[in-house]
Amino acid sequence: MKAVVLGADDHFRPAEVAEPVPGPGEVAVRVAYAGVQWGDVLVRDGHFPVPRPFVPGFEAAGRIAAVGDGVDGSRIGEQVVALVGGGGYAQVVLVPAVLAIGTEGVDVRTAAGAGWVAPTAYDLINAVTGVGPGDSVLIHAASGGVGTLAAQFAAVAGARRIVGVVGSAERADYARQFGYDQVLTREEFPGALGEETFDAILDPVGGATRIANLAHLAPHGRLAVYGNIATFEPVAVSTNDLLMNGQSLMTYNSNLLSRTAPARLAAAATRALALVANGSVRVDITAEHELADVATAIDDLATGATCGKSIVRVR
Template structure:
């Protein structure tokens, strides 16, 4: 089969590789579209060390063409959205059966955009933050795929107010068209919020932003840390201080969850997918790339040019 590799010089190339076979509890998916996500920038930049050459790609859509031991053979031919630990930028990818979700009549392009971001956003709201009716929510990286989806899930869960933080005028304008009540420019954070306090803060940034987020929590508020874009600055936390006000610092790691409890991640993904197929949420796919454009696609995501979700067309292009 043909696959895209990330080589030792940090460039993507198309090459021939052996077609992978599914092991126990796995399925092989013939890929139609693949998602492009933040993990791809982390791998390219060496933050997730993997042996090179490496076949990237962590999310895909397509049809199951083979199943491993313990998987129902009737799944062959099923259209799915799939979460992978790599290898999705290829004609065929192998993924855990529990993380290959049937999509029914959902377009394959949209299903590729579902990716890790949608179940992550669902879990941030429902599992980690345990959002309650009427809660006020602050979402960092509001113009990103996860941030925009988290705002939609918060709305559906009954949030009373959803405020987003976005960097730059272009990203703030994009986020403002989503499910937020207000967008604050990152340059004006936190001063622009004044005395406002939040029941839930969703933070993928870390550093000073996380420290300010803890300060902005209302009594019994929950800050969910699910990333560290600004990991250079440590965030000291006084458990005694949190205890006195009932505030909590919670973490969420979807990659770890996929390896320790894939059934839990799969359950959240199915719930999120149901909301998508019923039109209760939307995924904003703003760019579609050919394999030859991957260097540009990943660079645009890394430097903040990308708004919404980008996908890679695999079928017929490799």
Template sequence: MRAITFKETGGPEVLHLADLPTPTPGPGELLIRVAYAGVNYGEVQHRLGDFGSPTGDTVTGLEAAGHVAELGEGVTGVSVGDRVTAYLPDGGGYAEYAVVPAAFAFPLPDTVDLRTGGGAALVLTTAYGVLAGAARIARGDTVLIHAAAGGVGGAAAQLARALGASAVYGTASTPQKAAYARDTFGYDDVHVRETFPESILAATAGRGVDIVLDPIGGPTRLASLDVLAPFGRIAVYGEAARHPDLTLPILPLWKNNRTLTGYNIGDLSRRTPETLRHHALSALSLAASGDVRIDITEEYELGEAAEAHRLLGEGRNRGKVVLRVAGE
């Protein structure tokens, strides 16, 4: 099968097209013939070595959609030929075939095509999980979403509204991205990230917000503490800026009624896979009903994966980026 692999960490140029044996599903797994694969910043981090050094020909890709090609021993509730969108905790999506734990292969609703499904499993699951699981969103909450124009950010804005948020704000790195997010995902407003504390406090009459979703880290995370309303919480789900970790004193959290929480889909996949599956199916249900949509702005051929990584690495991406492997 054709696959995008890398043998060493580095820039996008380390990705190359290779011919690998088609994998075989083991017990509790299934094999999917990939139609589309999502491109995520987590895969950029994988390529850069944030998840460790590669061993041999390594295939990245954390989400994909396609048809079930083969069932492993003990797999029930799904049939060969079914359309699924899959979260791939160990990677493998940048290939014509991918093995996935059956628990993380989710039936694709009839109203969602394979192209959209290719960019759905990680993005929707993370957006729903960080809101409902980590941030414990409640009806009437106000929400601030950093990286508002990205795949998770755009999905989270719509999910927050569907889950009862009374106001949804965002930040983006440029005025152009801010305008795109505001016009596409239904934010109340989107601010340029450099000056967001003043803008958010002005927009909320000084109260601040109940929830901040932060995949950025560093100074953005630190400044987010100052825009929390009483009992507000920052839900961390990434380190896109790749800053050194913060060292935070605990007393200001207590004295200012603040909470810091986190969401990591990889940890959930290992320790509570049933929770991950619940988050995914709940989010897909909202996508099927039309409450949430994924805006795919860029599509590349499988062999162009390096170009897709270059786009994300330079911060030029908006919405969702996918690789077309076999198409519909």
């Protein structure tokens, strides 16, 4: 079958590889579209060490073509989005059956775009920070896949004010269409906020941004950390200061969740997709690439050349 392989030289190349066969508890999904996500960048740059050659791609949508032992055979033919640890940039991908999530009411292209970003954004708003009616929310990387969905999930949850932070004025214009009350550029943050504080803050950035976020966290506020786009250098936080203000700093690791509590991740994905299906939120796919152009798609994400969500057409 056709696939894209990441070699020891950090280059992505089209290749012919053996079609995988599902083992116990697995299904094989014939891929129509695969989503491009930050995990692809981390693998390419060596932050997630994997044996090379490696078929990347961590989210794919299509139909179940075969099932392994212990999986209900009636699932063959079901349209699903697969949340995987690799292998998505190929014509067939294997996935644990629990993480082959039904996409009823959502077209296969949109399902691929939802991928990991939909359950991640949903959990950050609902499970981690517990946004509710009247809350104010600050979201970094507001024009990305998670950020555009998180703003919409926050609005559904009843947030009274939603502020985003992005890398440029052009990205600010893009982000505003997803319900943000105000969008700042990185240069404007945090100065333009004055003394404003927030009940919930979503931070995938790290470094100085994380420190500034703590300064703008309201009493009883919740800061959710789910990445380190800017730097992997640790940030020291005083738990005594958090305690005095009733504040919480929490982390979210969807990759870990997929391995330790996959049913929880699948449940979040199902709830998120239901809101996509009924029109409450939308996944905005802004770029579609051919399988041979995976390297370009990942580079565009890494350099900030794309907003919203990029996908790769496989079928």
